[in-house]
Amino acid sequence: MSEFVIHPLLDTGTISVNDVLCQGHCRHRSAEECARTTHIVFPYRGLYLRHVGSDQSVADANHVLFFNAGEGYQVSHPVDGGDSCLSLAIAPELLRELVPVELLNRPEEPTLRVQSLRIDPRAQALVALLRHSLSHGSIESMEAEGLALTLICRSLGPRTAHATGATQSRRRLVDRVKVLLANDLGRQWKLADIAAEIGGSPVYLTQAFQQVEGIPLHRYHLRLRLARALDRLAHCEDMSTLAMDLGFSSHSHFAAAFKQAYGRTPTQFRAEALSKSA
Template sequence: MTETVLHELLRTSLVDVFDLASAGGTRESVCAARTQLRFPYRGSCLRHLDGSTVVADASQVQFFNAGERGEVSHPHPDGDASLVLTVDEALLREIAPPALLHDGEPPRFREHRLGIDPRAQVLVALLRHSLHEGTADPLEAESLALTLVQRAIGPRTAHAASGSQSRQRLVDRAKRVLVGDLARRWTLAEVAAEVGVSAVYLTQSFREVEGVPLYRYQLRLRLARALDLLGEYDDLSALSHDLGFSSHSHFTAAFQQAYGRTPSEFRQSALPPKNRAGS
């Protein structure tokens, strides 16, 4: 693939939605004309801004403020992809909690990223699949997009990274390890060795920064990848194996607990039969 492919999925007076895919081993300068919300759903990328580097993956939303210059690199060999939303400025200021935004115009976020919950991950997948497959009309797609934005930045459903900068950098290194091989059944000692700290320190740091244990974060990444891949697998047992789950039943139970429906039910509701693998 070329270095970066931007595919327009929706453009209305209120919201624009794009699918952004980047090749692995690339790096580009970024300066958004309008404030963007980016939802990674495949792989991970690194954002370099103000002398810091942060990891973006499927458990968070990234904010690219209008006029803000930085760089994004794509270390994963298979590249990465994100769903990109821009929202009408007046509407975005109406939706966003005031504490999240700088004063003045255009709307610009104080945080570079926020953690999102499983429901937001489902909305990313539903919006992307329905627009790709042409099953959502503009009104439905706009409603899905704005619901996603509200949930991603809502005070009860979003999570800002906490802890010291050194602990955040450590946790970001651990995330890169996990995303680099989602199918591997890592042990805590192995991840700790990869990032060069003790298992106890890694456990404490991850929970402090992300608010969840490392194993649960890994589960969320695997399930988000499943949302992306469901249309490519006819055999869900094979999908569960490829994502490192111990069994098909374990995968199904975890998916249902996180998203409120089984993988089969999600695929039936989100993907037309003619576009599923094996159909």
């Protein structure tokens, strides 16, 4: 069986959208790969590590990753279960127009100087809405193009993107925390439990995580759980079971957290995603 399964969802000549599923069999660094065109990639299930030289980025549902044309990279999968990503590629002239100049390697070339950026819940919701509506044929091409452009703008905008100035040692420590959380997403973690697994004190871990990610550790974990709900909603009608699977104390707790993050209840979001153009 192939390591990758690619489901084309949209290709208008200007924008292409693919749903990419990886089996995640490669625990250690893969052979070096290289993208032919620049892709903007939104992980929505699972976790993997992307390596560019000595730099490393965690790919999870709280981040967008940039696979630059002609740039070599490797991936590894420290967590079982593989991963899934929504991969967007747009015409170079549009990419140059969309990407803030401070994020470009060179103004005349549509490649980015960062591996990844953190995204907010609004961008996560757009990822799920675009994927579910295209998968179920409930959105027309022009509307999907507009939604994809909105997603890219949102992900690169100053209100949502967060680039850290933390040291490499702190970033690697926080990466280990992210891997730990992804290994048991529904667990109700305590700071002492994480500190015992990772090493260091709860205070130091809390401070390091805040510096690297710009949000508290508990909120980061909550957003991962809610992003997993976004992934599963289109195929799930039992919201109580979904809530329990993701570590929420009750359906009402889950629904309240979901609505606070995304502006509508899980049931409302599911209905919107499956009947986008209705």
